[in-house]
Amino acid sequence: MMTVSSGCVDVRGAVKRFGGKEVIRSISLQVERGEIFGLLGPSGSGKTTLVKIIAGIDEATNGEIYLLGEKLPKLAMMNRIGYMAQSDALYAELSAKENLEFFGALFGLKGSKLKARMQYVMELVGLGGHLGRTVSAYSGGMKRRLSLAVALMHEPEVLILDEPTVGIDPLLRQSIWRELEALGRSGTTIIVTTHVMDEAEKCNRLGMIREGRLIALGTPADLKNQTGGGTIEEAFLRYGGGQE
Amino acid sequence: MRTGALMKRIVRQFMRDKRTLALLIAAPLLVLTLMYLVFNGDTYKPKLGLIGMPEPVVQQLEAYGAAVSVFEHADDADAALKDGRLDAYVTLQSGGTIVKLEGSDPAKNRAITMLIGRMAQKAAPSAANASLPAPEFQYLHGSSEMTTFDSLGPVLIGVFAFFFVFLIAGVSFLKERTSGTLERLLATPLRRWEIVAGYILGFGLFTGIQAVLIATYSIHVLGLMMTGSLWLVLLITLLLSVTALSLGTFLSAFANTEFQMIQFIPVVIVPQIFFSGLFNMESMSPWLRWLSHLMPLKYGADALRSVMIRGEGWNSVAFEIYLLIALSLFFMAANVLALRKYRKI
Numbered sequence: 001m002m003t004v005s006s007g008c009v010d011v012r013g014a015v016k017r018f019g020g021k022e023v024i025r026s027i028s029l030q031v032e033r034g035e036i037f038g039l040l041g042p043s044g045s046g047k048t049t050l051v052k053i054i055a056g057i058d059e060a061t062n063g064e065i066y067l068l069g070e071k072l073p074k075l076a077m078m079n080r081i082g083y084m085a086q087s088d089a090l091y092a093e094l095s096a097k098e099n100l101e102f103f104g105a106l107f108g109l110k111g112s113k114l115k116a117r118m119q120y121v122m123e124l125v126g127l128g129g130h131l132g133r134t135v136s137a138y139s140g141g142m143k144r145r146l147s148l149a150v151a152l153m154h155e156p157e158v159l160i161l162d163e164p165t166v167g168i169d170p171l172l173r174q175s176i177w178r179e180l181e182a183l184g185r186s187g188t189t190i191i192v193t194t195h196v197m198d199e200a201e202k203c204n205r206l207g208m209i210r211e212g213r214l215i216a217l218g219t220p221a222d223l224k225n226q227t228g229g230g231t232i233e234e235a236f237l238r239y240g241g242g243q244e
Numbered sequence: 245m246r247t248g249a250l251m252k253r254i255v256r257q258f259m260r261d262k263r264t265l266a267l268l269i270a271a272p273l274l275v276l277t278l279m280y281l282v283f284n285g286d287t288y289k290p291k292l293g294l295i296g297m298p299e300p301v302v303q304q305l306e307a308y309g310a311a312v313s314v315f316e317h318a319d320d321a322d323a324a325l326k327d328g329r330l331d332a333y334v335t336l337q338s339g340g341t342i343v344k345l346e347g348s349d350p351a352k353n354r355a356i357t358m359l360i361g362r363m364a365q366k367a368a369p370s371a372a373n374a375s376l377p378a379p380e381f382q383y384l385h386g387s388s389e390m391t392t393f394d395s396l397g398p399v400l401i402g403v404f405a406f407f408f409v410f411l412i413a414g415v416s417f418l419k420e421r422t423s424g425t426l427e428r429l430l431a432t433p434l435r436r437w438e439i440v441a442g443y444i445l446g447f448g449l450f451t452g453i454q455a456v457l458i459a460t461y462s463i464h465v466l467g468l469m470m471t472g473s474l475w476l477v478l479l480i481t482l483l484l485s486v487t488a489l490s491l492g493t494f495l496s497a498f499a500n501t502e503f504q505m506i507q508f509i510p511v512v513i514v515p516q517i518f519f520s521g522l523f524n525m526e527s528m529s530p531w532l533r534w535l536s537h538l539m540p541l542k543y544g545a546d547a548l549r550s551v552m553i554r555g556e557g558w559n560s561v562a563f564e565i566y567l568l569i570a571l572s573l574f575f576m577a578a579n580v581l582a583l584r585k586y587r588k589i
Contacts, residue, residue, distance in 0.1 A: 026405055030475065037550050055431055057427065057430050057586075057587055058587075059588050073587075073588065073589050074434065074589070075433050075589050076433065078431060078432055078433040079433055081431070083428070083431035085423030085424050085427050085428060085431075086424075087423065087427075088424070089423060089424075089425045089427060089428040091253065091257060091425060092258060092262035092423075092426070093256075093257045094253070094256055094260070098253070098256055102250075102252070102253040103428070103432065104250075105245070105249030105252075106245075106246050106249055106250075106432040106433070107432060107433065108245070108431070108433075126474050134260075150428070203527075215421055218430035219456075
């Protein structure tokens with residue numbers, strides 16, 4: 001399980017410093033094609049910084065990142081990555097359709113292809129009937145789903161989601177995870193950060209991060225077995241405790 | 245095409261935010277109208293050139309507070325008038341007094357007319373030789389009907405076009421950052437320069453409308469003096485707006501909140517207004533006056549004044565126009581560099 005054949009995402013010794021502070025401390029990990037890979041860690045552990053580096057927005061101070069065989073950061077690779085940040089990052093004055101049109105156009109989508117994608121992603125996130133509504137009239141959960149729809153517009157091969165279900169009710173969280181699982185089955189590689197333990201259970205593999213260090217890597221079942229604990233939470237605490 | 249998409253989005257957002265649109269367009273018109281209603285003239289110590297005047301007249305004029313210089317020929321005095329070294333010169337011609345005024349500042353015109361008037365009144369009762377025959381006034385620019393608003397109007401057009409665009413563009417660009425949409429833009433293949441260009445084009449459309457409205461409203465509704473080409477006035481106003489647009493979006497990189505953006509007003513805008521020509525700078529110390537060369541607003545205001553009051557053409561404002569274009573490009577380039585903070589490529 002730990003070795004990689006197709007090597008969709010390959011992080012080699014990534015280090016990130018802000019000023020003098022080391023936020024990412026030499027992290028190496030690989031993610032396979034079609035995998036749902038979870039990054040689990042408390043807030044401030046460096047999850048967001050790491051996924052921004054993998055998404056090609058931020059650059060590692062040291063180390064190398066390869067995505068689908070190409071070294072990052074590279075502007076052309078942005079077409080193959082979908083990124084959804086913690087904030088919804090939508091234009092509230094515009095309708096959902098206009099938001100999707102805009103971001104779609106940035107990825108070079110136009111005409112009937114743009115329309116078809118718009119319909120498809122909105123159906124996927126369960127907002128099919130709300131295309132024409134202004135985003136400011138959306139509820140918090142709807143905005144979150146629209147934000148996911150935006151990230152899916154250009155059919156990215158790698159989808160990077162930073163805490164996609166934060167502040168979302170359990171019912172909606174379940175439906176978002178069903179969507180992610182469906183995407184994973186269709187071949188999309190998904191990297192998702194979370195600090196919710198029961199979400200971590202749903203990932204194919206997990207990386208546990210604490211204070212910028214990767215403290216454990218494996219399937220949820222492996223991690224639980226290795227620490228002899230019954231839950232991911234116990235496993236996380238055990239690994240974390242071992243570091244101190 | 246991506247720049248085009250960005251431009252289209254900005255236009256759409258703008259159409260939804262009617263209040264900001266109103267600020268951009270109606271506020272300058274409102275303030276200009278107020279200025280028009282409020283402004284009254286003040287006094288000034290005139291610079292007077294004299295040709296072939298008897299010594300007592302010279303002394304009397306100096307006693308009345310004029311800065312007098314004596315010329316041999318009318319040609320020299322004319323040249324001095326054009327350069328702005330003189331406000332007016334006085335000469336005797338076939339028994340009458342000719343007063344020729346530079347004319348672009350009505351406050352100065354009034355001061356000179358009053359001064360000469362006093363000299364002429366003295367003639368009647370005492371018949372002393374420190375008097376002048378009934379004077380005839382001629383104007384190089386402007387006319388006796390010109391008001392303070394006519395003179396300040398071109399500067400005010402520049403000031404308001406600059407101020408409101410700076411603020412709105414700066415805050416909008418800032419919002420892109422605080423709402424997280426900038427991060428999302430940077431997760432697309434959009435290049436940094438494409439973001440800056442999209443903003444300039446999207447906002448440029450509205451600032452263009454603003455420029456047309458401000459200029460035509462001032463000239464046709466408020467009756468602001470206009471002797472030059474309307475197209476030049478529109479071009480200069482538009483360039484001034486684009487400069488404000490590029491400066492505002494650039495400086496927003498150094499603000500973290502809308503409130504911090506407002507804090508740029510006293511730092512960046514107010515000094516420019518002081519140096520823009522609204523206030524007489526001749527009493528200012530030379531080193532301080534030199535500062536005005538660093539202010540984009542001064543170039544725009546100077547050019548607008550040249551065209552609207554002095555009726556001058558392309559050649560005399562070409563330098564200011566090129567400079568405004570250069571400044572805009574400089575601020576845009578600086579903004580592209582400032583965006584490196586968020587994404588290196």
